[in-house]
Amino acid sequence: MTKPALTLYLAAPRGFCAGVDRAIKIVEMAIVKWGAPVYVRHEIVHNKFVVDGLREKGAVFVEELDDCPLDRPVIFSAHGVPKAVPAEAARREMIYVDATCPLVSKVHIEAERHHQNGLQMVMIGHQGHPETVGTMGQLPKGEVLLVETAADVARLAPRDPDRLAFITQTTLSVDDTAEVVAALQDRFPNIVGPHKEDICYATTNRQEAVKAMAAKTPAMLVIGAPNSSNSKRLVEVGTRAGCTYSQLVQRAHDIDWRALDGITSIGITAGASAPDVLITEVVDAFRARYDVTVEHVETAVENVEFKVPRVLRDPA
Structure with missing residues (x-):
């Protein structure tokens, strides 16, 4: 026929992408260096095939640091983690490796810089996504306001409308994000944007x-x-x-x-x-x-x- x-x-x-490739290599190299099991906080990347393959090699995926034994290495996923997580791992004297994508880390550094300059942050991102949670967790509670859509901008209640900066999740729709940015700039003309867009x-x-x-x-x-x-x-x-x-x-x-x-x-x-x-x-x-x-x-x-x-x- x-x-x-x-x-x-x-x-x-x-x-x-380069960030995913790096994160997977980190897990594989950690298993070679320290032997199995190696613990990974959250899925290293969002793909079941990849996660299952690493699990077969000796990776154990958990959701919280409390699920990791103190005597085994722990790796933080490519999406990034709140600042409190590596701080707690250091306090417990754990071996840990940060597999956060460097382009996500760039957003973290950007948020920190704006915070030091006295600006409150607006983050364009998806509620509950690990990257959003990790980025918002770089600053004290209340210092990052989350919006998902242009409609959310109208409901924002910042501390000072003239002292704002915005950052974005790296994996958003370029076109949707442009609409949200336009709404932010329309309502807050003095809002500071990134030197180079955050979407990777x-x-x-x-x-x-x-x-x-x-x-x-x-x-x-x-x-x-x-x-x-x-x-x-x-x-x-x-x-x-x-x-x-x-x-x-x-x-x-x-x-x-x-x-x-x-x-x-x-x-x-x-x-x-x-x-x-x-x-x-x-x-x-x-x-x-x-x-x-x-x-x-x-x-x-x-x-x-x-x-x-x-x-x-x-x-x-």
Whole structure:
């Protein structure tokens, strides 16, 4: 039986970013250096396949420092943690390694600098997301006001409307965030913004690739986890850019083939915490059902690399 023809548009860049790659290396190198088990506070990155693979190598994932024994190393996830967490680990004389993405750490430093200059912070982010919790936890309670949407801006009650600065979660929708920033600047004309936008290069690049891909096909799949902020934003960006079908899948077995019946083209991308093996798995699933022609939609080339902490590079 002849397979139906399908053009598969593959977004570039897609998948792992430098911060995710670094965080995974940190866990793997810690297991080699100190042996198993190594404890990780929160999922190191938001991807079940990655987390399960590290668990098989000897990582134990927990939610709080209290769940970690004092005599084993603990690693803090790529999303960052409140300042109180490493302080408590140091007080307990634990070995700990901070796998916070350097671009998230940049936002932490920025918030600290504004606070020292007497400014109250407004954070654009998602309530309860680990990155938001970690960033807000860099400053004393009440010093960071959280907004998620432009509508939230109208309800803000800052200490001094003329002494404000804003920061953002690194994995937000670029377009949605621009709307919130515009609302902040409209209501608080003196609000101070970041020197360089806080949404990270990887988030921005993946969203731009999705927009370019959406111009070529009405259907799109995003490979990523349901708790991955940047992956969910890619689905939303695809829908906004004109894809009538834009869905998140974790693995190939999650694809709803009935919903794709009759398609002649589809776009494929992956969130920043999805490994290449899952992208290949999805492409192979399409090859099994269709006569696939692959076209790459490249909007940026990434060559960013972050070093792991010195404690893991030091053989002593």
